[in-house]
Amino acid sequence: MTPMTRDRRARGHWRRQLGILALLVVLVAVPWVITDPYKISICTMILINVILACTLFPLLHAGMFTIAHAAFMAIGAYSSALLTLKAGLSFWLAFPIAGMVTAVVAALIGIPTLRTKGVFFLLITFGLNEVGRLVISSLNITGGAEGLGGIRRIDAIPVPGIGVIEFTSRAANYYFVLALAVLTIVVLVRLWRTAFGRAWQAIGQSEELAVSLGIPLARYKLSLFCLSCFFAGLTGSFFAHYYRFLSPADFTVWNSIYPLVYLQVGGLGSMLGPILGATILTGALEIFRAIEEYKPMTFGVLLVVVMLLAPDGLIGFPSRARVLWKGRRGMR
Amino acid sequence: MTPILRCEQITKHFGGLKVLEHIDLDVHAGEILALIGPNGAGKTTFFNVLTGYVRPTSGRVLFDGQDITGAPPDVIASLGMVRTFQAAIMFDKMTVGQSMLTAHHLGGRGSVWSALFNRPSYRQREAAIERASIELLEFMELGDMKDELVANLPHGRQRALGVAMAMATRPRLLLLDEPVTGMNPEELVVLMRQIHDLRDLKQQTIVIIEHHMAAVMEFSDRITVLNFGRKIAEGNPAEIGTNPDVIEAYLGAPVASAADDVPHA
Amino acid sequence: MGLDQVLQTILFCLVLGSYYTLIASGFTLVFGISRIFNFAHGELYMFGGFFLYYLIGMWSVNYFVALIVCGLAVGVMGVVLERLFYRPVRTHINATFMVAVGLLLIMSNLALVLFGPLIKKVPSPFAGSIRVSPTVSLSWERVAVIVGCAIVMSALHLFINHTRQGVALRAVAQDPDTAALMGMSVDRFRALAFFAGSFLAGVAAAIVIPVFYVDPFVGGNVMLRAMVVVILGGLGSIPGAVAGGFALGFIDGLGLTFFGYPAYTLGWVIVIVLMLIRPMGLMGKELG
Numbered sequence: 001m002t003p004m005t006r007d008r009r010a011r012g013h014w015r016r017q018l019g020i021l022a023l024l025v026v027l028v029a030v031p032w033v034i035t036d037p038y039k040i041s042i043c044t045m046i047l048i049n050v051i052l053a054c055t056l057f058p059l060l061h062a063g064m065f066t067i068a069h070a071a072f073m074a075i076g077a078y079s080s081a082l083l084t085l086k087a088g089l090s091f092w093l094a095f096p097i098a099g100m101v102t103a104v105v106a107a108l109i110g111i112p113t114l115r116t117k118g119v120f121f122l123l124i125t126f127g128l129n130e131v132g133r134l135v136i137s138s139l140n141i142t143g144g145a146e147g148l149g150g151i152r153r154i155d156a157i158p159v160p161g162i163g164v165i166e167f168t169s170r171a172a173n174y175y176f177v178l179a180l181a182v183l184t185i186v187v188l189v190r191l192w193r194t195a196f197g198r199a200w201q202a203i204g205q206s207e208e209l210a211v212s213l214g215i216p217l218a219r220y221k222l223s224l225f226c227l228s229c230f231f232a233g234l235t236g237s238f239f240a241h242y243y244r245f246l247s248p249a250d251f252t253v254w255n256s257i258y259p260l261v262y263l264q265v266g267g268l269g270s271m272l273g274p275i276l277g278a279t280i281l282t283g284a285l286e287i288f289r290a291i292e293e294y295k296p297m298t299f300g301v302l303l304v305v306v307m308l309l310a311p312d313g314l315i316g317f318p319s320r321a322r323v324l325w326k327g328r329r330g331m332r
Numbered sequence: 333m334t335p336i337l338r339c340e341q342i343t344k345h346f347g348g349l350k351v352l353e354h355i356d357l358d359v360h361a362g363e364i365l366a367l368i369g370p371n372g373a374g375k376t377t378f379f380n381v382l383t384g385y386v387r388p389t390s391g392r393v394l395f396d397g398q399d400i401t402g403a404p405p406d407v408i409a410s411l412g413m414v415r416t417f418q419a420a421i422m423f424d425k426m427t428v429g430q431s432m433l434t435a436h437h438l439g440g441r442g443s444v445w446s447a448l449f450n451r452p453s454y455r456q457r458e459a460a461i462e463r464a465s466i467e468l469l470e471f472m473e474l475g476d477m478k479d480e481l482v483a484n485l486p487h488g489r490q491r492a493l494g495v496a497m498a499m500a501t502r503p504r505l506l507l508l509d510e511p512v513t514g515m516n517p518e519e520l521v522v523l524m525r526q527i528h529d530l531r532d533l534k535q536q537t538i539v540i541i542e543h544h545m546a547a548v549m550e551f552s553d554r555i556t557v558l559n560f561g562r563k564i565a566e567g568n569p570a571e572i573g574t575n576p577d578v579i580e581a582y583l584g585a586p587v588a589s590a591a592d593d594v595p596h597a
Numbered sequence: 598m599g600l601d602q603v604l605q606t607i608l609f610c611l612v613l614g615s616y617y618t619l620i621a622s623g624f625t626l627v628f629g630i631s632r633i634f635n636f637a638h639g640e641l642y643m644f645g646g647f648f649l650y651y652l653i654g655m656w657s658v659n660y661f662v663a664l665i666v667c668g669l670a671v672g673v674m675g676v677v678l679e680r681l682f683y684r685p686v687r688t689h690i691n692a693t694f695m696v697a698v699g700l701l702l703i704m705s706n707l708a709l710v711l712f713g714p715l716i717k718k719v720p721s722p723f724a725g726s727i728r729v730s731p732t733v734s735l736s737w738e739r740v741a742v743i744v745g746c747a748i749v750m751s752a753l754h755l756f757i758n759h760t761r762q763g764v765a766l767r768a769v770a771q772d773p774d775t776a777a778l779m780g781m782s783v784d785r786f787r788a789l790a791f792f793a794g795s796f797l798a799g800v801a802a803a804i805v806i807p808v809f810y811v812d813p814f815v816g817g818n819v820m821l822r823a824m825v826v827v828i829l830g831g832l833g834s835i836p837g838a839v840a841g842g843f844a845l846g847f848i849d850g851l852g853l854t855f856f857g858y859p860a861y862t863l864g865w866v867i868v869i870v871l872m873l874i875r876p877m878g879l880m881g882k883e884l885g
Contacts, residue, residue, distance in 0.1 A: 118690050
């Protein structure tokens with residue numbers, strides 16, 4: 001803690017630490033409390049969406065509004081699936097390799113595309129996602145439009161002192177993705193609070209000013225892009241071995257757009273936004289199964305309402321409500 | 333002694349528009365050089381060429397003897413030549429304090445790993461950046477606005493912050509593009525004095541584009557005058573003030589000059 | 598490949614190109630003038646198709662009257678979208694996109710609720726076909742698409758270049774600041790642009806739907822192709838929409854004939870490369 005930041009953070013600091021600890025305890029306890037495997041699988045899905053939305057958080061703040069995230073998840077998913085299916089690798093090897101492959105592809109794609117701005121970057125990433133989907137559905141090796149099936153579960157792994165952990169249960173897979181989520185969020189939040197996070201924010205707010213202060217634009221944008229896609233790739237790998245079936249329909253532009261919606265609705269103010277947004281939009285709407293057919297419309301309405309009336313999202317709501325309340329009571 | 337900055341025949345054409353024509357300029361360590369000229373003379377374009385925002389059509393820029401023509405702005409900044417902007421370009425979602433910390437990026441970030449794991453080396457660097465930021469903010473009389481959002485600052489204070497942020501990079505050469513535009517007379521005097529102090533107290537070399545003639549005359553060591561992209565005069569304030577070409581450039585016609593009749597832009 | 602097959606393919610490409618031009622022209626008109634990327638343009642087209650279905654199917658309205666009514670109705674929808682949803686966020690491209698996404702979700706699912714999930718076919722007033730060669734014939738309804746495209750684009754050209762409103766729209770597109778200084782209400786012209794662009798979407802639907810079909814989710818695919826056309830021809834350029842529309846018509850037409858479904862990739866690859874070659878980014882900007 002440094003003098004400049006101490007004043008603002010000291011107040012909420014211990015409260016926040018406690019909150020995070022409580023949340024972790026709750027999350028770890030989920031499979032003990034909720035025994036219905038279906039509900040556990042919903043929690044797993046929530047966590048997948050949380051990771052995706054969180055990896056988009058720094059990208060958006062750095063000015064990279066990408067609609068290609070599902071494509072990078074696909075790269076991780078298919079790499080991992082094929083490495084275990086065709087090359088016979090263990091999941092525990094395929095998993096990190098899939099992440100690295102995704103990062104490398106992200107670098108190759110990022111070098112020419114990150115130079116573009118505004119509507120063009122949006123359109124290019126959109127197009128890339130489409131191309132990716134079309135390529136997946138055309139190649140035989142990826143199973144074409146029918147999809148790729150028969151993917152193994154996560155391989156059992158011997159852990160010294162505990163024994164062999166099997167991943168045949170939903171609970172075990174839930175813990176895996178929980179660990180992945182915690183790792184991703186911790187890394188991203190930590191980096192965001194460093195000088196690099198400041199540089200990324202600076203890039204997002206004014207590239208001109210940032211370079212005039214010596215911030216290397218291309219290198220920093222590329223490295224953030226690769227980092228974010230790395231985690232998307234890891235998530236894809238888990239996705240492949242959890243659902244054990246991949247199809248191009250899992251990686252359309254809508255799969256890239258939904259995490260953006262979670263992030264926007266949750267709020268861009270802090271990493272809590274995407275966590276909240278993904279949890280509520282995935283979980284709560286899943287619970288209210290009765291309105292299943294109205295789900296996309298509810299999404300749409302929520303998104304439009306947030307964009308127009310509450311651009312700070314859900315996490316911005318308390319301060320916005322406070323401002324509105326004060327205004328009504330005539331306080332300055 | 334090698335000049336800190338040497339520009340050789342800098343020329344810039346935008347299509348058919350000749351914005352800069354064969355400009356030669358030397359800047360010596362420790363001096364304040366003012367770059368003046370009527371609007372449209374090409375002064376900001378010149379800064380853009382120097383700092384890599386725009387590639388010159390021909391000509392060379394030599395910084396400390398090293399050819400940096402066409403290098404990208406972040407590289408040039410890391411070599412020690414930093415500019416401010418004519419428009420109030422800010423990090424509008426940051427506070428004053430956060431902006432200052434960001435401006436110290438060149439000074440220290442270390443490796444990603446040391447940052448990620450919050451190693452002592454990283455923490456030391458951050459603490460040093462904190463101290464330097466507070467010191468600079470106080471120097472520019474912005475200390476008490478540390479937690480204020482940049483967007484809420486009055487225009488004059490934003491310009492001062494811009495100068496402070498450029499200073500944070502510890503530049504060998506500071507290029508100020510119309511730093512006092514839009515300031516009220518008190519702020520103007522304060523900023524000009526601060527710029528002068530930078531030269532005197534911190535041995536900062538400064539090139540300043542400015543229209544405010546009184547300030548230019550009082551604070552610069554040398555003045556270079558541009559008109560229509562060409563250098564039309566160079567010398568100390570007294571020489572420039574009485575130079576008939578300069579007066580004509582500003583007023584559009586030759587004038588029988590009195591030595592103390594300072595032209596206004 | 599026999600001459601007949603070549604002829605058949607060319608005709609197919611022409612029909613496809615006309616279709617693409619029609620749907621892209623409205624979209625590019627809106628973007629050119631208001632700089633708003635109406636990602637929900639395809640939904641407007643979809644509603645136009647349903648309006649046509651009900652006008653002709655339920656109320657037996659004359660086709661040409663229905664065509665105009667569709668255009669007007671969808672035009673009004675477009676103005677409503679601009680006024681309520683796009684105007685507050687028009688300055689930020691990302692915000693505009695998100696609002697458009699929301700609108701798209703609402704509109705397509707609203708259509709699902711209102712009209713049901715089944716595809717609807719609309720009978721064309723043009724029955725029969727014309728014999729182009731002994732073995733190649735083209736149905737009149739497809740000819741109508743090509744002719745309709747020609748008529749609509751000519752009318753649009755006349756409007757943009759030879760009417761007071763049209764010329765004013767161009768002025769606003771080229772330089773909104775000067776236009777505002779000259780007393781033109783940029784807001785009003787943006788609304789007019791949305792009306793015109795959405796009108797075109799409705800008319801396009803009326804012309805094209807009889808050949809294809811309409812269901813609540815056609816909007817998405819329409820949008821995908823319209824995006825490629827508009828990038829090919831240049832964002833905001835109407836002649837570009839024509840050139841791009843027919844270019845893609847031939848690329849897709851030939852591609853689909855020889856390679857099947859994966860041929861859609863080609864259009865996207867071309868426009869991605871096109872967008873990368875453009876000088877963009879920090880260095881390309883000319884300051885001072």
